[in-house]
Amino acid sequence: MPTSLVDADSLLAIDVGSVTTRAFMFDVVDGRYRFLAAGSAATTANAPFSDVGEGIREALENLQVITGKVLVGGDERLIIPSTLDGSGVDMVAATISAGPPLKVVLVGLLEDVSLESARHLASTTYVRVVETLSLNDRKKTETRIDSILRLRPDLVLMTGGTDGGASQSVLKLLEAVGLANYWLPQENRFEVLYAGNQQLEDEVRATFGRLGPLHIAPNVQPELGVERLEGAKVQLADIFRIIRSRQLTGVRELDNWSGGGLLPTATSFGRVIRFLSQVYDSAKGVLGVDIGASATTLAAGFAGQLVQAVYPHLGLGHGATGILHQATVSEIKRWLHVDLAEDDIRHYIYNKALYPNGVPETHEDLAIEQVMARMAMRLALRGSSPNFPPQNLRYGPEFLPHFEPIVATGSVLTRAPNLGQTVLMLLDGLQPTGVTTLVLDQNHISPALGVTAAVNPLLAAQILESNTFQNLGTIISPIGDAKPGTPVLRVRMSIEGGSETTVDVKQGSIEVLKFPQGQEAQLSLTPLQRYDIGMGGPGRGGRLRVRGGALGVIIDARGRPITMPGDPVRRRELIAKWRWVLGC
Amino acid sequence: MLAEITHFLPITAIRRERMLPLPGKVLVRKGQKVSATDAVAEAKLYPEHILLDIARGLGLQNEKADRYLQCKAGMRVAQGDVLAGPVGWTKRVVRSPRGGRVILAGDGKILIELDSTPFELKAGIPGTVIDLRENRGVTIETSGALVQGVWGNGRIDYGLMFALVRSPEDVLTTDRLDVSMRGSVVIGGYCEDVEVLKLAESLPLRGLVLASLNASLLSEAVKMSMPILVLEGFGRLPMNVAAYKLLTTNDKREAAVNAENWDRFKGIRPEIVIPLPATASVKLPREVGYFEAGQQVRILRDPHKGEIGKLIALQTGLNKLSNDVQTKTGVVKLEGGDEVVIALVNCEILE
Numbered sequence: 008m009p010t011s012l013v014d015a016d017s018l019l020a021i022d023v024g025s026v027t028t029r030a031f032m033f034d035v036v037d038g039r040y041r042f043l044a045a046g047s048a049a050t051t052a053n054a055p056f057s058d059v060g061e062g063i064r065e066a067l068e069n070l071q072v073i074t075g076k077v078l079v080g081g082d083e084r085l086i087i088p089s090t091l092d093g094s095g096v097d098m099v100a101a102t103i104s105a106g107p108p109l110k111v112v113l114v115g116l117l118e119d120v121s122l123e124s125a126r127h128l129a130s131t132t133y134v135r136v137v138e139t140l141s142l143n144d145r146k147k148t149e150t151r152i153d154s155i156l157r158l159r160p161d162l163v164l165m166t167g168g169t170d171g172g173a174s175q176s177v178l179k180l181l182e183a184v185g186l187a188n189y190w191l192p193q194e195n196r197f198e199v200l201y202a203g204n205q206q207l208e209d210e211v212r213a214t215f216g217r218l219g220p221l222h223i224a225p226n227v228q229p230e231l232g233v234e235r236l237e238g239a240k241v242q243l244a245d246i247f248r249i250i251r252s253r254q255l256t257g258v259r260e261l262d263n264w265s266g267g268g269l270l271p272t273a274t275s276f277g278r279v280i281r282f283l284s285q286v287y288d289s290a291k292g293v294l295g296v297d298i299g300a301s302a303t304t305l306a307a308g309f310a311g312q313l314v315q316a317v318y319p320h321l322g323l324g325h326g327a328t329g330i331l332h333q334a335t336v337s338e339i340k341r342w343l344h345v346d347l348a349e350d351d352i353r354h355y356i357y358n359k360a361l362y363p364n365g366v367p368e369t370h371e372d373l374a375i376e377q378v379m380a381r382m383a384m385r386l387a388l389r390g391s392s393p394n395f396p397p398q399n400l401r402y403g404p405e406f407l408p409h410f411e412p413i414v415a416t417g418s419v420l421t422r423a424p425n426l427g428q429t430v431l432m433l434l435d436g437l438q439p440t441g442v443t444t445l446v447l448d449q450n451h452i453s454p455a456l457g458v459t460a461a462v463n464p465l466l467a468a469q470i471l472e473s474n475t476f477q478n479l480g481t482i483i484s485p486i487g488d489a490k491p492g493t494p495v496l497r498v499r500m501s502i503e504g505g506s507e508t509t510v511d512v513k514q515g516s517i518e519v520l521k522f523p524q525g526q527e528a529q530l531s532l533t534p535l536q537r538y539d540i541g542m543g544g545p546g547r548g549g550r551l552r553v554r555g556g557a558l559g560v561i562i563d564a565r566g567r568p569i570t571m572p573g574d575p576v577r578r579r580e581l582i583a584k585w586r587w588v589l590g591c
Numbered sequence: 592m593l594a595e596i597t598h599f600l601p602i603t604a605i606r607r608e609r610m611l612p613l614p615g616k617v618l619v620r621k622g623q624k625v626s627a628t629d630a631v632a633e634a635k636l637y638p639e640h641i642l643l644d645i646a647r648g649l650g651l652q653n654e655k656a657d658r659y660l661q662c663k664a665g666m667r668v669a670q671g672d673v674l675a676g677p678v679g680w681t682k683r684v685v686r687s688p689r690g691g692r693v694i695l696a697g698d699g700k701i702l703i704e705l706d707s708t709p710f711e712l713k714a715g716i717p718g719t720v721i722d723l724r725e726n727r728g729v730t731i732e733t734s735g736a737l738v739q740g741v742w743g744n745g746r747i748d749y750g751l752m753f754a755l756v757r758s759p760e761d762v763l764t765t766d767r768l769d770v771s772m773r774g775s776v777v778i779g780g781y782c783e784d785v786e787v788l789k790l791a792e793s794l795p796l797r798g799l800v801l802a803s804l805n806a807s808l809l810s811e812a813v814k815m816s817m818p819i820l821v822l823e824g825f826g827r828l829p830m831n832v833a834a835y836k837l838l839t840t841n842d843k844r845e846a847a848v849n850a851e852n853w854d855r856f857k858g859i860r861p862e863i864v865i866p867l868p869a870t871a872s873v874k875l876p877r878e879v880g881y882f883e884a885g886q887q888v889r890i891l892r893d894p895h896k897g898e899i900g901k902l903i904a905l906q907t908g909l910n911k912l913s914n915d916v917q918t919k920t921g922v923v924k925l926e927g928g929d930e931v932v933i934a935l936v937n938c939e940i941l942e
Contacts, residue, residue: 054858354826
C-alpha cells in the first residue's frame, strides 16, 4: 500500500488516454513540489494487447530514461514507496479515458425532471446514452425489457422521485430494469446505479441486489427543482473504474498502485477546475477545456460548484464524425483561412476517424484539424452553457460567462506549431468575455492534479502556481454594438520601469500588446461607445495589473458572438489578418 | 515506436475468433470445414417478451391469482396453453398468446420469452474450426490471400471475384456493372454515385470491394444487404498498389468478404480472404509491430496518402513537418524513388 498522500514526497501520475499513455513525475525540490518530467507511449488498450500495462510500462521506461530514476524493480513491479537509494515513488495517482464510451440506459420518471438530472449525471463521464425510459414514453414493461436487452448496456442509471415522493411509479419503471438483468446470464449483467427516491433504497436493494451489480447513490433530485449530482458522480466514476477493470487487463493493477483511487480523466480534470474555482476570484468562474481524442471535456467551476460535461462525440479521434452530426460542413468551412471544397473537409473528418492517431502534414489538413477543435469547443459550450448558474450568465446563455482563468489542454492545442494558433483556436472556439487569462496545460498534467487536489492540495496548488502551465496571455473582449472600424476600447499599458503604449482598438479587430513574459504591466482600460469589458457594466473601465504571458495582452474586439462576412474571399482575408496579428 | 499493421498478403495463415456476445449454442464441431456464410453459433440476442397480468385476467388479487398458476419458470408453453385458472363458475383462464418459455411466474404476473429466430453468428472466413469455446463460439483457421480494409457495412458473403478495376485510380460507374456479374464479388475503384450501389444491390452482387467511397454515400451503403468494403478511405483515393496487384492477380477466384466495421478495441477489421492451399511455410502474421528501417509502409495522410514505400530511416527526436508540426519522423523511399520525411504516426506497416 502506498503511504499517505500528505506524508508523501514524490508522486507518479499516470494517465491512460485513448491514444497516449503519459507518466508524470512530481517531487519536492527546494521545499516545493515541482513537476520534473513526463514520459509517454502509445496506449495499448486496443486488441491484440487489450492490456493497458504494455503502454504504461513503456511510458515508465521513457520516464526512467529522462529522470535517471529507477521506478520499476527487477521483478517488473513499480517500487512503492521510494527506497533510501532514491528508487521508486511514494505515491501514485492514476486516471483513464481509454476504451469506448460506456453504453448507458437512462431511466427516470419524467422527461424534463429526473431524466434531465440523469442526463446531467451521465454527461460527467465517458458514456453514450443509448436509450432513455420514462413514464412519458408510455411503453409497456415488456417493450422496455426488450429494449434494454437489445442494446446490452454497460450501465442502467435509474433516477426518479423526490425523497419521500413518488414510489409506485418509480418501482414500476424499475421492474423492467430488474427483469432485463434477471434474463441475462450472471456474467453479462449490467451495472445498475440507483440515484432516485432514497426512501425506496431498502426496496431497491431487496429487489435488485440479487439480480446483478447494484450501486446506490444519493438522490440526484432530492427536492423538485433541486439537483445534487456530487454523490452520484462519485459512484459513477467508481462504476467506470469497475467496468474498465473488467474490460482491460492492467487497469486493476493501476488502480491498486493508486490505492484504489483510479478516476476517469474527465472527472479528475473537473476536480482540478473546481479546486481552482475555490482559490481564484469567486465572482468569476474558472473554465477548463480538454480537447482529447476520446472526447472533449468542458468543466466550469463557480466558487466550488462544478458544471462539467464530457462529449465523446466531439473528440478528435474515433468520434470525429460526431462534429458533422451537429454542424454542417459550411458552418465548419467558415472558420477556414484556406479555400477547400466542402467534400474535402467532410472526407478529411471521416478519414481522421479511421486513423485517429495521425497528425496533419499539410497546411490544409492542419487548418481543418484546428477548425475541428474550434467546432468541438463551440458545440460543447452550446451543450453546457444552459447549465451554468443563471447569475453568471450576464449576457445570456449564448455568451460565455466571465472566467478567470481559462485552462486549456489537448494535443490539438498543445502541439500547434505556434502559440498564436493555439490562442486563436481558443478565442474562436470559446469566445471569452470580459478580462481573462488563457492558460495552456502543455503536458496534460491537470487531470493528475485533480486526483491529488482533494487529498494533497499543497501539491496541486504548488504545481499550479509554478511555470508548468503556460500563460498564453491576458484576453480583453469588449462587448457592444458598434459598426466595424469604430474605436471601442482605449488601452493604456505601462510596463514596469519602461515604456507606455496607448492604443484605440476598433470593432472587428484583434490587437496584441506585447511585453516581456513574466514582467508586470499596468493596464488602464477605457471602453468607448458604452462597450462592456466586465468591469462593472457598459462603459465602465478601470485599471488592471497583469503579468506578461506568451503573447502579452490580446484585445479581441471581434464582437460576441463572432460574425463572419458572407463573402468567402473577404472572410478568408479577415481570418488571414487575425492570424497575422497573432503571429500564426 | 508501436505501429499498426495492415495485411496485403498473397499467402498466409489466417486465424479468427468468432464469439457470441452472450452465451448461446455452438453449431459446429472441431475439425469441421465451414464457408464464410455458415452459421457457427447462435444465441438469442434480441429476445421478445410479453408480460401477462394474470391477476387482472382472472379478476383476482395478486396473491390469490398465484394460487391458480398452471406454469412455472423455465416451462415451455405453446400458443393457447392455459397459464392460469380456471376461476369461478365462468371458468376464467389466461392462455398464452404465443409460444415461448416462462421466465417468471408470480405476484399476479407471468413473463414469457416468446419464440423467435436466434441470431446466427457467421464464420466470416472459410476454413477449419480448430477450437471451440463452450456456449460462446469458435476459432477458425484457413490459408490464403488476405487484404484488409478500413471500412465495412457489417455484412458477410462470398463469391467469385470479378476485378472491374482497370487501374488504381479507376472510378466505378453504372455502365461497368451488368448482369453477368450477378453473384460475384466485384472489385471496383472509387465510387461516388449512389446509383452504382443501387445497381450492385439489384443485380445482386455478393460483395463490392472499393478503393474508396464518397462519404455522402455512407448512409446508403450501410443499408445494403451485400457486403461493401472500402480499402483506403473516404474521398477520391486510388487503390494502393499492393492491394491492386493482389486483387487483380486473383481475379476469378473465390473470395470471402467480411465487411465488419473496423473496431480496434475488439480487434475486428474488414477483410477479404481468398482461400488458397497452404504451403508448409505459411504462418500467422503479426498484428502489431514496432517501426524499423527496411519495412514496407503505407502512408495514411496527405500529401502522400495511400502511397507505399520502404521505411529507410527512423529520425531521432522530434522533427518539424512542412506545416511546422513537430513529431517523430522517418524517411520513406516511395515506389517512384523519391525520399520523403513522414510522421511515423501517419504510417502503417504493410505485411
